[in-house]
Amino acid sequence: MVLGQLFVAFLRVGLLSIGGGYVLIPLIEQEVVRVYGWLTREEFLQVLGVTQGIPGAISMKFATYTGYRIAGYPGVVAANLGILLPPVILMLILGTILLRYGHHRYFTTFLRGVQFATIGLLLSVTINLARGQSWGVAGGVFTALSVVLLTVTNVHPALVIFAAGFLGIFIMR
Numbered sequence: 001m002v003l004g005q006l007f008v009a010f011l012r013v014g015l016l017s018i019g020g021g022y023v024l025i026p027l028i029e030q031e032v033v034r035v036y037g038w039l040t041r042e043e044f045l046q047v048l049g050v051t052q053g054i055p056g057a058i059s060m061k062f063a064t065y066t067g068y069r070i071a072g073y074p075g076v077v078a079a080n081l082g083i084l085l086p087p088v089i090l091m092l093i094l095g096t097i098l099l100r101y102g103h104h105r106y107f108t109t110f111l112r113g114v115q116f117a118t119i120g121l122l123l124s125v126t127i128n129l130a131r132g133q134s135w136g137v138a139g140g141v142f143t144a145l146s147v148v149l150l151t152v153t154n155v156h157p158a159l160v161i162f163a164a165g166f167l168g169i170f171i172m173r
Contacts, residue, residue, distance in 0.1 A: 002071050003078040009036060010063045010082030017087065018114055021058060023121040026128070028062045038070050045132045052161055059083045138171050 009031040017024050025048065032038045039047065051061040060083060067079030101107050133139055142164050149155045 003074055005036060006063075006067050006070060006075050006078040007082040010059075010066075010079045011086060013059060014083045014086035017059060018118065022125045023118055024059045024062075025125045026121065028059065032062065032066050038066055041132070045129075048129075053165060136172075138168075142168070142172075 013024060013027045013031055016027050029041075029044055033041055033044050047062065047065050048058075051058060051065075054061060060080060063079035063083040064076050067075035067077070069075075071078065097107075146160050146164060149160050150157060
């Protein structure tokens with residue numbers, strides 16, 4: 001029963017994961033915190049923070065963590081199959097459509113609309129993540145420096161994440 005629920009929960013996330021990356025965070029939170037109650041909001045935010053230091057897709061990391069926490073290794077398999085099937089199948093279909101109709105005006109304007117919705121989802125994630133933090137001066141400085149480094153320079157995002165984590169050890173005790 002729970003393996004089926006893990007599969008279906010992450011299948012829904014996979015089906016709705018237009019935009020990828022951080023856009024998935026509210027979708028995953030909806031399933032694992034609100035619908036099934038597998039994680040508390042606090043645990044969800046902790047896992048989100050930890051996953052920032054681990055390579056790979058956010059969705060896969062959450063599927064792996066949640067699946068393992070709820071049902072061990074079979075849960076990992078069920079959740080990861082759920083999250084992987086929709087994009088694999090849809091990319092095969094989309095690849096065919098793109099090759100055939102990619103130049104069509106309606107197709108390109110559809111994708112443009114999706115891009116703006118993705119920006120809205122990213123802003124929503126940012127606001128929700130900001131609300132879940134206990135800020136302080138150091139948090140504000142870390143955030144501001146990260147924004148400046150990532151928008152004004154060519155510093156690699158991973159370097160910003162690791163530097164902030166390392167400095168956090170000494171500054172944010």
